[in-house]
Amino acid sequence: MSRIGKKPITLTKGVTATVTPANEIVVKGPKGELRQNIDRDITIQIEGDVINVTRPTDQIRHRALHGLYRSLIANMVVGVTEGFKRELELVGVGYRAAVTGQQIDLALGFSHNIIFDLPKEIKASATAEKGQNPRIILESNDKQLLGAVAAKLRSLRKPEPYKGKGVRYSDEIVRRKAGKSAGK
Numbered sequence: 001m002s003r004i005g006k007k008p009i010t011l012t013k014g015v016t017a018t019v020t021p022a023n024e025i026v027v028k029g030p031k032g033e034l035r036q037n038i039d040r041d042i043t044i045q046i047e048g049d050v051i052n053v054t055r056p057t058d059q060i061r062h063r064a065l066h067g068l069y070r071s072l073i074a075n076m077v078v079g080v081t082e083g084f085k086r087e088l089e090l091v092g093v094g095y096r097a098a099v100t101g102q103q104i105d106l107a108l109g110f111s112h113n114i115i116f117d118l119p120k121e122i123k124a125s126a127t128a129e130k131g132q133n134p135r136i137i138l139e140s141n142d143k144q145l146l147g148a149v150a151a152k153l154r155s156l157r158k159p160e161p162y163k164g165k166g167v168r169y170s171d172e173i174v175r176r177k178a179g180k181s182a183g184k
Contacts, residue, residue, distance in 0.1 A: 097136050
């Protein structure tokens with residue numbers, strides 16, 4: 001049995017969860033509302049302030065979905081109470097970021113700046129302190145969407161292994177390679 005799937009999810013104060021007849025779970029809290037469609041084979045029981053996820057059989061597919069949906073629902077509960085945060089760091093000479101509304105203006109060494117439109121669920125801020133690399137801070141209550149947007153921003157200029165230049169997560173470690181060795 002899935003170890004993750006067996007663990008019950010406790011709802012914190014101020015959070016409510018409901019399952020619709022269309023097999024969709026809706027979690028509401030102080031930071032907003034999140035929805036997730038659930039596979040028809042997986043059942044969700046809400047008893048008081050505890051959510052239990054169960055599966056019908058021990059088939060590989062059911063075992064995989066069991067832990068998946070338990071994790072997704074747990075992330076939804078954390079998202080509507082605390083929210084999630086992701087920091088990106090711009091490493092490189094002349095790399096800059098500016099946030100205006102729901103757009104990020106990125107200067108990443110290309111001939112033109114990149115204008116990146118953010119989804120309405122994500123809040124962004126950019127900081128540039130002297131002696132530090134510029135940072136972009138993304139905040140949202142939806143962990144999946146936040147990870148997808150952060151990965152898209154990183155893919156605009158991935159960190160390269162020789163000088164380490166590019167867009168990286170603030171906790172990411174880039175393995176550096178030695179360059180060309182000098183002549184013999």
